[in-house]
Amino acid sequence: MTIDGTQTLLRQAVEYGCEYLGSLDERPVVPDAQALAALGNFDESLPAQPTPPADVLQQLHRLGSPATTANAGGRYFGYVNGGALPAALAGRVLADCWDQNAALQLMSPVAAKLESVCERWLVDLLRLPEESAVGMVSGTSLASLCGLLAGRNALLTRAGWDISQQGLFGAPALRVVMSSSAHATIRKALAMLGIGTAQIELVPADAQGRMDAKTLPPLDERTLLLVQAGNVNSGAFDPFIPLCEAARRAGAWVHVDGAFGLWARASAATQQLAEGVDRADSWSVDAHKTLNSPYDCGLIICRDRGTLAAALQANDAYIHFSGGRDGMLYTPEMSRRARGVELWAALKSLGRTGVDALVTQLCQRARQFAVELGAQGFHILNDVVFNQTLVACEKPELTTRTLENVQASGECWCSGTVWRGQPAIRVSVCSWMTTADDVRRSVAAFAAAREQAKMRNT
Ligand SMILES: *Cc1c(COP(=O)(O)O)cnc(C)c1O
Numbered sequence: 378m379t380i381d382g383t384q385t386l387l388r389q390a391v392e393y394g395c396e397y398l399g400s401l402d403e404r405p406v407v408p409d410a411q412a413l414a415a416l417g418n419f420d421e422s423l424p425a426q427p428t429p430p431a432d433v434l435q436q437l438h439r440l441g442s443p444a445t446t447a448n449a450g451g452r453y454f455g456y457v458n459g460g461a462l463p464a465a466l467a468g469r470v471l472a473d474c475w476d477q478n479a480a481l482q483l484m485s486p487v488a489a490k491l492e493s494v495c496e497r498w499l500v501d502l503l504r505l506p507e508e509s510a511v512g513m514v515s516g517t518s519l520a521s522l523c524g525l526l527a528g529r530n531a532l533l534t535r536a537g538w539d540i541s542q543q544g545l546f547g548a549p550a551l552r553v554v555m556s557s558s559a560h561a562t563i564r565k566a567l568a569m570l571g572i573g574t575a576q577i578e579l580v581p582a583d584a585q586g587r588m589d590a591k592t593l594p595p596l597d598e599r600t601l602l603l604v605q606a607g608n609v610n611s612g613a614f615d616p617f618i619p620l621c622e623a624a625r626r627a628g629a630w631v632h633v634d635g636a637f638g639l640w641a642r643a644s645a646a647t648q649q650l651a652e653g654v655d656r657a658d659s660w661s662v663d664a665h666k667t668l669n670s671p672y673d674c675g676l677i678i679c680r681d682r683g684t685l686a687a688a689l690q691a692n693d694a695y696i697h698f699s700g701g702r703d704g705m706l707y708t709p710e711m712s713r714r715a716r717g718v719e720l721w722a723a724l725k726s727l728g729r730t731g732v733d734a735l736v737t738q739l740c741q742r743a744r745q746f747a748v749e750l751g752a753q754g755f756h757i758l759n760d761v762v763f764n765q766t767l768v769a770c771e772k773p774e775l776t777t778r779t780l781e782n783v784q785a786s787g788e789c790w791c792s793g794t795v796w797r798g799q800p801a802i803r804v805s806v807c808s809w810m811t812t813a814d815d816v817r818r819s820v821a822a823f824a825a826a827r828e829q830a831k832m833r834n835t
Pocket residue numbers: 457515516517518519560562607608609634635636637663675
């Protein structure tokens with residue numbers, strides 16, 4: 378195949394992509410039974426012979442596009458899954474043509490430049506310490522792993538233990554203090570770092586899922602304190618000022634899981650929720666959630682650049698560092714896609730006021746859900762402070778069946794959870810695409826789903 382063939386194919390891919398995006402408003406938010414059944418056509422043995430690329434692409438569109446969830450549309454409210462901003466999506470398509478490796482400046486000058494510009498912009502936008510380093514990883518799971526790794530190593534170094542030389546076995550024991558409502562990925566990161574559940578001290582969460590600073594155990598210089606900007610269910614924020622002050626007095630390391638909530642710092646309407654969070658040592662946040670950069674783009678931000686780089690170092694004679702900012706200094710990976718390109722495009726296209734407006738809009742739509750669902754007799758279980766609305770019906774069984782019906786309706790899609798012992802429906806407004814009308818349409822789908830659930834019961 379020649380480069381002409383690649384160009385033809387790429388134009389076709391963009392054509393299919395545009396057709397797909399154009400269909401989002403009409404098609405069901407989840408694939409229908411026919412689309413799911415058609416996925417069976419992928420179950421063939423590995424072809425012995427080549428397939429013409431145009432046929433490959435055509436099959437992908439024919440079978441693949443209908444079997445997607447309409448995450449890119451305005452009525453997908455599952456988990457906390459963001460949409461993709463136009464400039465960021467288009468920038469990514471261009472970057473995919475470049476096929477750059479963002480490990481070293483030498484491998485991609487443009488990727489290195491855009492990563493360093495994004496680093497500066499992000500620290501400014503989120504109002505974090507100016508000297509902070511930002512590593513671009515796949516998501517908050519990995520970002521938290523990096524933050525906890527930096528914290529673990531820093532605390533052990535201060536205790537006179539050189540982890541890179543002496544290893545973890547026999548090292549002074551560390552304590553971990555975190556909320557009982559910490560995200561599952563935090564427990565996973567701790568387990569990967571050799572910190573077991575027996576070393577974790579849980580602080581009870583209040584009715585909103587916030588850590589209660591009054592019940593914080595005494596901290597010391599061997600403690601990792603894990604706090605949260607945005608509870609995955611309620612969107613609630615921990616009280617950072619007293620928590621970070623207690624940590625600072627004790628010499629503990631504070632890591633913030635701010636996967637979607639750290640963006641509260643970028644909006645005048647929500648910044649007070651995350652006041653004092655800049656006093657922490659490291660932060661993880663997703664650009665692919667609230668900012669609506671395409672998947673996958675997570676950020677590890679660390680106040681002490683040297684500590685993060687030391688925790689993630691890899692050296693060999695064949696690796697030529699620039700002496701400046703090489704991406705692999707701040708990430709566990711070496712070869713890595715140039716995530717800074719679409720991140721730059723997202724930030725450049727929105728600007729400071731655009732990010733503020735986006736965050737503000739997501740929160741307004743979440744409140745609109747609360748008001749309109751409340752008016753329909755649904756119970757709103759949380760204080761809607763950010764982009765999350767937690768919903769229940771009069772009875773737990775009715776909530777469960779209503780959620781099933783909402784999910785089957787194709788009108789909108791939400792995921793469920795258990796909140797304070799009862800089933801609840803999570804509405805996460807996370808896409809720039811969601812309009813006030815999408816919310817109204819979804820509220821109507823909720824009401825219809827509950828009616829249907831009541832009828833089935835009688
Ligand atoms: C989504 C989320 C994570 C995990 O982030 P990934 O990008 O999926 O790895 C961690 N913490 C919170 C609070 C989240 O919402």
